[in-house]
Amino acid sequence: MEPTLEHYVRWGKYRAPGKNPKTFYEAKRSIHLHFYTNSNAELLTYAVEKLGFSWFNIRRTANHKDFYFVLVKA
Numbered sequence: 001m002e003p004t005l006e007h008y009v010r011w012g013k014y015r016a017p018g019k020n021p022k023t024f025y026e027a028k029r030s031i032h033l034h035f036y037t038n039s040n041a042e043l044l045t046y047a048v049e050k051l052g053f054s055w056f057n058i059r060r061t062a063n064h065k066d067f068y069f070v071l072v073k074a
Contacts, residue, residue, distance in 0.1 A: 007033050047071055 005022060011031045012021035024031070044056040054074040060067040 003031060003033055007031065044069060044071060 003025070005025045008021040008025040008029075008031065011033065012019060012024065015031070016024065041056075041058065044053075044058070047053045048056060048071075052073060054072050056069055056071045058067060058069045
């Protein structure tokens with residue numbers, strides 16, 4: 001997972017207003033950003049198989065950034 005030019009554009013809007021984000025992108029300047037994943041099934045499967053939970057469900061939003069899960073112990 002590597003930052004794209006779009007990440008630098010969003011970052012630059014607040015951190016370097018008025019500067020060309022492409023300059024930072026091409027220089028591979030380190031910026032702070034988060035990569036989210038909704039593939040936590042491995043951990044939740046472990047909880048079901050080894051920790052006594054009965055099932056889980058992962059839900060995600062349309063933008064594929066936010067997600068939540070339900071883990072049931074019955």
